Structure formats: structure tokens, C-alpha cells
Amino acid sequence: MIVRPLVDKDRIIHELDTLAGFSDTPKPAITRILFTKPDLGARAYLKGLCEEAGLRVREDGLGNIFARWEGSAPELPAVATGSHFDAIPYAGMYDGTVGVLGGLEAIRALQRSGFKPYRSIELLIFTAEEPTRFGIGCLGSRALAGVLNPESLRLLKDQEGKSLEEVRWEAGYMGRLEDVQLPEGYYAAFVELHIEQGPVLEQEHVPLGIVTAIAAPASLRVGLEGVGGHAGAMLMPDRHDALCAAAEIILGVEAFAKNSGSINTVATTGFCEVYPNAVNSVPSRVKLEIDVRDVEQSRRDQVIRNIIQGVEQVCTRREIKYSVDIINIDPPAKSGSEVLKALVEACGDAGVKFKLMVSRAYHDSLFMARIAPTAMLFIPCREGVSHRPDEYASPEDIALGTYVLALTLAKLSLAEGRGSGKEEPMMLSD
Amino acid sequence: MIVRPLVDKDRIIHELDTLAGFSDTPKPAITRILFTKPDLGARAYLKGLCEEAGLRVREDGLGNIFARWEGSAPELPAVATGSHFDAIPYAGMYDGTVGVLGGLEAIRALQRSGFKPYRSIELLIFTAEEPTRFGIGCLGSRALAGVLNPESLRLLKDQEGKSLEEVRWEAGYMGRLEDVQLPEGYYAAFVELHIEQGPVLEQEHVPLGIVTAIAAPASLRVGLEGVGGHAGAMLMPDRHDALCAAAEIILGVEAFAKNSGSINTVATTGFCEVYPNAVNSVPSRVKLEIDVRDVEQSRRDQVIRNIIQGVEQVCTRREIKYSVDIINIDPPAKSGSEVLKALVEACGDAGVKFKLMVSRAYHDSLFMARIAPTAMLFIPCREGVSHRPDEYASPEDIALGTYVLALTLAKLSLAEGRGSGKEEPMMLSD
Numbered sequence: 016m017i018v019r020p021l022v023d024k025d026r027i028i029h030e031l032d033t034l035a036g037f038s039d040t041p042k043p044a045i046t047r048i049l050f051t052k053p054d055l056g057a058r059a060y061l062k063g064l065c066e067e068a069g070l071r072v073r074e075d076g077l078g079n080i081f082a083r084w085e086g087s088a089p090e091l092p093a094v095a096t097g098s099h100f101d102a103i104p105y106a107g108m109y110d111g112t113v114g115v116l117g118g119l120e121a122i123r124a125l126q127r128s129g130f131k132p133y134r135s136i137e138l139l140i141f142t143a144e145e146p147t148r149f150g151i152g153c154l155g156s157r158a159l160a161g162v163l164n165p166e167s168l169r170l171l172k173d174q175e176g177k178s179l180e181e182v183r184w185e186a187g188y189m190g191r192l193e194d195v196q197l198p199e200g201y202y203a204a205f206v207e208l209h210i211e212q213g214p215v216l217e218q219e220h221v222p223l224g225i226v227t228a229i230a231a232p233a234s235l236r237v238g239l240e241g242v243g244g245h246a247g248a249m250l251m252p253d254r255h256d257a258l259c260a261a262a263e264i265i266l267g268v269e270a271f272a273k274n275s276g277s278i279n280t281v282a283t284t285g286f287c288e289v290y291p292n293a294v295n296s297v298p299s300r301v302k303l304e305i306d307v308r309d310v311e312q313s314r315r316d317q318v319i320r321n322i323i324q325g326v327e328q329v330c331t332r333r334e335i336k337y338s339v340d341i342i343n344i345d346p347p348a349k350s351g352s353e354v355l356k357a358l359v360e361a362c363g364d365a366g367v368k369f370k371l372m373v374s375r376a377y378h379d380s381l382f383m384a385r386i387a388p389t390a391m392l393f394i395p396c397r398e399g400v401s402h403r404p405d406e407y408a409s410p411e412d413i414a415l416g417t418y419v420l421a422l423t424l425a426k427l428s429l430a431e432g433r434g435s436g437k438e439e440p441m442m443l444s445d
Numbered sequence: 446m447i448v449r450p451l452v453d454k455d456r457i458i459h460e461l462d463t464l465a466g467f468s469d470t471p472k473p474a475i476t477r478i479l480f481t482k483p484d485l486g487a488r489a490y491l492k493g494l495c496e497e498a499g500l501r502v503r504e505d506g507l508g509n510i511f512a513r514w515e516g517s518a519p520e521l522p523a524v525a526t527g528s529h530f531d532a533i534p535y536a537g538m539y540d541g542t543v544g545v546l547g548g549l550e551a552i553r554a555l556q557r558s559g560f561k562p563y564r565s566i567e568l569l570i571f572t573a574e575e576p577t578r579f580g581i582g583c584l585g586s587r588a589l590a591g592v593l594n595p596e597s598l599r600l601l602k603d604q605e606g607k608s609l610e611e612v613r614w615e616a617g618y619m620g621r622l623e624d625v626q627l628p629e630g631y632y633a634a635f636v637e638l639h640i641e642q643g644p645v646l647e648q649e650h651v652p653l654g655i656v657t658a659i660a661a662p663a664s665l666r667v668g669l670e671g672v673g674g675h676a677g678a679m680l681m682p683d684r685h686d687a688l689c690a691a692a693e694i695i696l697g698v699e700a701f702a703k704n705s706g707s708i709n710t711v712a713t714t715g716f717c718e719v720y721p722n723a724v725n726s727v728p729s730r731v732k733l734e735i736d737v738r739d740v741e742q743s744r745r746d747q748v749i750r751n752i753i754q755g756v757e758q759v760c761t762r763r764e765i766k767y768s769v770d771i772i773n774i775d776p777p778a779k780s781g782s783e784v785l786k787a788l789v790e791a792c793g794d795a796g797v798k799f800k801l802m803v804s805r806a807y808h809d810s811l812f813m814a815r816i817a818p819t820a821m822l823f824i825p826c827r828e829g830v831s832h833r834p835d836e837y838a839s840p841e842d843i844a845l846g847t848y849v850l851a852l853t854l855a856k857l858s859l860a861e862g863r864g865s866g867k868e869e870p871m872m873l874s875d
Contacts, residue, residue: 103723146724212678232677234724245831246713246736247662247806248642251703258714259699262692269689273681283676284688285724287717293533294576294664294715294734294772295807296832304724306676342724376677377725401675402726 020124020421024414027120031413034060034100034116035108044404047102049143049154050078050186057100061115061140068123070138076190077168077183079155080140084122086132086428092203093135094427095387096121096420099144099155099379106145107406109396113413114208115140121208121421132428134203141379148173148182150236150304150342156379158195160386162345165192202387204354204427207380208420209391210408214399215372222415223369224393225358229384230279230375231312231347233319235305237264237326240336243291243299258289258298260335267325268305271318275309281375282307282318304342310373312347319344348381351388354427358390361422367415376401392420450554450851454844457550461843464490464530464546465538474834477532479573479584480508480616487530491545491570498553500568506620507598507613509585510570514552516562516858522633523565524857525817526551526850529574529585529809536575537836539826543843544638545570551638551851562858564633571809578603578612580666580734580772586809588625590816592775595622632817634784634857635810638850639821640838642806644829652845653799654823655788659814660709660805661742661777663749665735667694667756670766673721673729688719688728690765697755698735701748705739711805712737712748734772740803742777749774778811781818784857788820791852797845806831822850 037057039046047053058080065072065082072082083093098114118138125132142155149171157163169192171179183189211217216224241257265284272282286304305322309315323339330337362369374380374391383389394416397407467487469476477483488510495502495512502512513523528544548568555562572585579601587593599622601609613619641647646654671687695714702712716734735752739745753769760767792799804810804821813819824846827837 103721103726105721150724152725212675230677243833244829245642245806246715247660247711247738247804248829248831249711250708251699251711252708256699256713258695258717262695265688265692266696269681269686278680278682281677281679281681283686283725283727285676285719285726285728286722287688287719287728288722289717291534291536291832292716292718293832294580294736295582295713296533296715297713298715298717299833306724308677374677376675399674399678401678402721402723403673403729 018125018130018422018425019128020121020418021127022120022124022414022418022421024410027116027413027417028410030064030116031108031112034112040105043108044105045102045108046104046106047100049101049148050182054101055186061100064119065138068119068126070122074188075195076188076192077155077158077195078142078186078188079159082138084132084136086135088133089135091134092200093137094424095137095139095202095205096207096424097139097141098207098209099141101143101145103145103147103402105404106402107404109210109406109408110212110401111144113210113394113408117208117413117417117420120417121424124417124421125425130425134428136424136428144379149179152343152377153379153382156382159197160382161196162382162385168192197386203430204351205380205383205387205389206354206358206420206423207378207391208416209378209393210396210401211393212376212396212399212401216370216393216395217397217399219370221368221370222395222412223362223367223419224372225355225369226374226391226393227350227355227371228310228373229348229378229381230308230310230373231315231345232306232308232377233315233344234342235319235322236340236342237303237305238338239301239330241299244297246295246297249297254297255334256297257301257335260329260333261287261301261303263329264303264326268322271321275314275318277309277311277314279311279375280309280314280318308375310347345381348384348389350390351384354388354390357423357426358392360426361419364422365419367419392416448555448560448852448855449558450551450848451557452550452554452844452848452851454840457546457843457847458840460494460546461538461542464542470535473538474535475532475538476534476536477530479531479578480612484531485616491530494549495568498549498556500552504618505625506618506622507585507588507625508572508616508618509589512568514562514566516565518563519565521564522630523567524854525567525569525632525635526637526854527569527571528637528639529571531573531575533575533577533832535834536832537834539640539836539838540642540831541574543640543824543838547638547843547847547850550847551854554847554851555855560855564858566854566858574809579609582773582807583809583812586812589627590812591626592812592815598622627816633860634781635813635817635819636784636788636850636853637808637810637821638846639808639823640826640831641823642826642829642831645802646800646823646825647827647829649800651798651800652825652842653792653797653849654802655785655799656804656821656823657780657785657801658740658803659778659808659811660738660740660803661745661775662736662738662807663745663774664772665749665752666770666772667733667735668768669731669760671729674727676725676727679727684727685764686727687731687765690759690763691717691731691733693759694733694756698752701751705744705748707739707741707744709741709805710739710744710748738805740777740805775811778814778819780820784818784820787853787856788822790856791849794852795849797849822846
């Protein structure tokens, strides 16, 4: 069969705009944090859209949402697409959401075209890809992949000291955490549509990127405890100022990444909290959170070792107590070859140029890759900007990505075998 | 007459403890910010104590509280004592409050002893010595001295954007701001009892310090605006990270103070706010607040020039937009000789050793010195610690300071002339 998905560009843009209305900050700044009011409102909206499309919706105890279009072989592992819809404070309206609403529209486009799935096709909407509330990214996909077990989940607390258990119950998610991890072989393939969050596609005028690997992210939390006191009365030689120590560490993080020997190393001190944070008080405590990434795990790990050593040196010299916690240190992921093949063929069918590329940003696909052959499809975003209110992807690029995603899902749905890294023939009847 | 004030040590300690209960944080951490519930509760408690002591209480439109013990010559300028009762977040229970409740107990001790004031004696309880809410220290005393005029007061906004006008009205303070400035010659003298907020008295085993000058404080606000973005996707050479620029400035502030050539120079970056403050976002904006003090105005001003130049250099090199606002830059104050004389004589009468010293901390006395002969009386505090929950002054030192304060107020109350920096004879009948 020849599949010609009919993508409704206006509808997806309208839905993205409606979704952006679920936010704690006014448009264009989007703030949508796990299990806050905007997050719960967005969930209700998305589930409604899925039901309207005739999909069977279920949710797990963490709030991951599964919307299934049943195929003619419902007993076979399904093909899935999806992304996240949460947003860090003052973020934009495309990160994650393009993959959620684009995934849904890809399914609807296939429905409109008369396509009949063989394997079921499932839209997977992840809980909390952003680490805002519990300090750990990809909460939902980690749990689905069994990377975070129920015991670890039960230990998580947000910055106000509320446990994940408490907030998920308040949000109405009372399912057993033991049931969140997906059984072995649940999915035949997973593919995620996403904005690039980098400038390459735009600069090279290529409309699509096919991701062959996702960089290995890690994050650290550094606690510093010096000696506070009155800013007027405490003489300089007597000081053990936690913020001055933090300043040295922040500059060290920057320098270690810059001097790693590769342009692909990035390190960021994104979070800095000072106590008591009053102009006339010598800072006694500082908490830093540091993000380190590289496509090469060994180079990234060397930067992490350098940072930890730097913290030790600075704090020993300044006589400041310190702690370093590794919040997460994940291995990089390679894309599944059968999903890559389907994406490449879909681009060919659509007659669209694509670029094979590496993702330096964190994605739920990093964890999905542990339990299913996985790949990502990138669309350009303006000036590579993301996590900011002026984040932007054009309606044309979103529609094109959705179209190629639909073609890819169709190919994967019709594929007989369930791959696990081996090349397998595609069964396309056309 | 021989004045023998009868200080009730247990009562003042009990009242300090009760006052500490008005706090947004549990004891021993005290948080009492202008016109919040604890601040309003403390006001009601203090006014009640003043009325109980038979003092005539009035308040101005900013919430400065005046409690007068009328003398036999009520037409003459009064003698005043007092301090503040607000507290920065997680502060201690002695800073300011010792001068408020010590001042009240000094008056009660004189009442108990049968002393009859000639000039009226007034307890002056200042609004917001700490800069927490409106970013400017000594709000009440600045306004009393005419250093902040009504137009400037009306422009003030807190960090949530609420104006001083709004919050004072909500707190029930609706008096005209035009009536806050005290008329010329309102006070014959002002003396403030306070903990040292430094280690000198304790280290030298001297129970009292008489302050001959208050160091000149200044504070700056630095705004930095770089370019935000995704911590994974934004390559290091493309970054204009506002927090890295801030880190260089924080270390510069420290270095300029250390290298000023004098131990008396202190500079502190006490406040640092990062936006969006998420581990996976490159910081786009940072706000710093910097405090610089010295007993020498010219040396302090040189440090300020160095900091401003440093901000310019760092931000030009990093291509980051910046702003520097001088929040306040006050001249130092010299104590009034007639008040110093009364304090020295009172120490002599009490048979107590004292040390002449300089205050490096900010005090309402800095502004009172502009409108009345002013001096301060310091008592030791443990390890020089202040602005922390473990701030501590012993009951014995508090009672002794209160006793000497009472003797001093008695002398000043009986003095005929109103000085303005000239030596004048004390009229003491004993």
C-alpha cells in the first residue's frame, strides 16, 4: 500500500497554542512543572484529544500517558512515538510538545489517509522530562525503562520537602509504582519527534535531522558551607565566604569544559542558591547544580573528575565544608538501526533532505533506547534557541516533521520482526 | 541628685525572648521583615510595653514608633534612645532588639529609681533598619533625618513589585510621608545601645564599647544579562553565561577589599539571584547586590570604583549587558562630643571599663547623627557573630549596657544646653 498521511498543519499549530495556555507564566513564557495546576490541566487537555481521535488511553502510577491505536495484530509489540509536555520556568512552547502533538497528529494523519496499522501504534506522553521539581530529568521514561526503581522513586523529595509519593497521590495518580516499568519487549520501536535545540539544521538549511546517538548527560549537586556573619563587621581575613568558593567553582566548570579538547563537551552551572541571600550578610551556604555532557562518555567523565577535584581544592584552601552528589550519570545511547532505516526511507519517500546528527540535549529517548530500538527526528528551531520564551519552530517544519513521522510509524507498524539492534527487512506492500 | 537606676535583668531577658517569638522562622532563627505578620505582631507587643510603662506613644506614617516620658521642661528638645527590631532572614534575636528593649528598660529603671527627667526622654523604635524588603537599609531613620524624601519613598518597590505606599497602607500606616522628617532641633541627643557585631570587646574582655565613629557603608546592585539556552545544546564558544560573569565579579569584589591596604575595608556580595536557575539552562540573567564599607570614605570609594571598572571589563570581554546602580553611598558619622562625654562619665559613675571604638556595621545612628548629637554604646556578642541564629549576648552584658544607658540618659536629660558638636557643660546635681 502507498501511505499518504494527510497532516493538518493548522490544527497542530492551534493545539500547540492551546497547550501553551496551560502555564504558570503568561505567554510566550511557559512554566509547566510536574503535577502543578498547569501540568494537570495540560494532561486533561491531551487525554481529551487522544480520546477524540479514538485512541485507548491509559495512565500509569507516575502519570505517563499511553494512547493506543490498535492494529490488526494487537498481540505483537507496538510501535510508539511521543515526547514530554512539561516545561522549565520561563521556557518556550515547542520543546517536547512538538513530539506530543506531532505524534498525535501523525496518528490522525494516518487515520485520515485510510491506513490500517498491523502492529498497534501508541502515543506515549512522558511524565516530567525536565528535572525542575525533583532534580532528576526524564523521571517518567527512567521509570518505564526500570532505571529508577520504585524504592528510589519513593525517596524523591521536591525542594519544599514534599515526596513524589505525596504529590502524585494529590494529583490523583495512585497506581502502584511496581507496575510502571514496562515488560520486556513491550515496544517494537520508539521514535521521538523533537526540535533540535541547536542551530545546525537552520544554519545548513536542512529541514530534518535523524539522530544517530544521544550524548551522555550527567549532573552534580555541590553543597558549600562556610561561615556567615555581618557584612560590615566580619573582617576579610576571617571570612569563609561560601559564595566566593562557589564563584571559583563556577569558573572552574566553565574552564574544564572549554579545555576538554572537544567542541562537544559542555558544562553548565545552571542553578545557584545562596543563603541567607541578603546584601549585608556574608553568604554562609551555597547550593550549585552542574550539568556536564559529551558525546564521548570518557571525556565527559574526565570533566566530572576535574570538577570534583576542583571543588575539593577550592574548599580546602578556603576552609569550607562541601559535599558533591552525582544526581545522574547516564551512558550515551545509540539509535536502533531498524528505526534509523525507517526514518531514512520515510525521508526518501517524502523527497526531503535530512542530516544524520548527534543530540547533545537530554531526551526521554535516551531511556527508551534501553528497552526498545529507538531513534529521534529533529526539526529546526530558530537560532538554536530553546528553554526560553522566544523558542520557535515554524509551522511548515512542524508539519513536515509530523508527515515524515507518520510515514515512519506506518513502516514500523507494518514491519514483521521485532528488532534488537540487528538489521531486519521491512515488509512494505506498495 | 544621685541616680541609681534599678535594671530588671530577668524582665529584659524575658521580653527579648517574647519578642523573638514574632518570627517567620522558628527560634533561634529570627526572620522579621518590614510589615509582615511578625513585624506587625512585634510592633503591637512593643507599643503595649511602652504604654504599660506610662509612656506616650505615637507613630509616624512609616511606622517609626516614639514613646515619650515627659520631663519637667517638655518644651525643650528631648533626649532619645532606641534601635530597630526587624531582622533579616534567619538572623538572631539580639541585633537591634537589645537597643529597643534595653532603651525601654533604661527608662523603667530610671522611673523605679525615682528619677525625674528635666528634658523629656523618648524611646525611638525605628522602622526597617535592615534592607531586606526594599533594598535600602535604615529606611525609618533615613526618612526621619530627611535623607530619603517623600518622593523617593513613594518610588520604592519590594521584590514582588509592591510599593512601600501599598504595604504601609495595608499595615495601617496611613500618615503623610511629608510629616515623617523630624523638625530641626527635635532631639537634644540620641544614644543607641547595640551588640558590637564584631569580636573586639569579647577578645579584650572589655564589657562596653563607646563608638566614636560609624563606618561609611555603600551598596551596589549589578544586573547582568547574557544569553540563555539549553545546557546541552549551546556550545561553549557560543555562550554568554551571566553566572560565569557574576562569578568573576564576586571574586573581584573579594580581591579589591583584600588588597585595599587596610584591614578596615570589607566588601561582600551577599545577594545573588540567577534566572532561570535550572540545572539544564545556561543562566541568562543574574542580579548581584554588593556591600562595601570602610572607616575611610576615600578608600571605600576607591574600592567601589574598582568594582564598577571590573564589572565593565568582565562584561565587555564576555559580551554581556550590564547595569550598576548605587543603592546607597553614605558618608561616615562622627559621634557628638556631648553624648560621648555623658557616656564616658556614666561608665565612670558605674565603675566600668570601656573601649573607644569604631563601628563597621550600619546603624540608624548613622542617620540620627545628621539631626542630633549622637553616639552608640556597644556590648559584647559571642565570637562577634551576628545576623545568624547563634548570635548571642549575655544577660549580664545586656543588663550592664542598660544600666550605663540609663545613667547616660539621666545626664543628658538634666543637661541645659542643646549641643551641636560643641563641648557644653553638664548640669548634674548630685
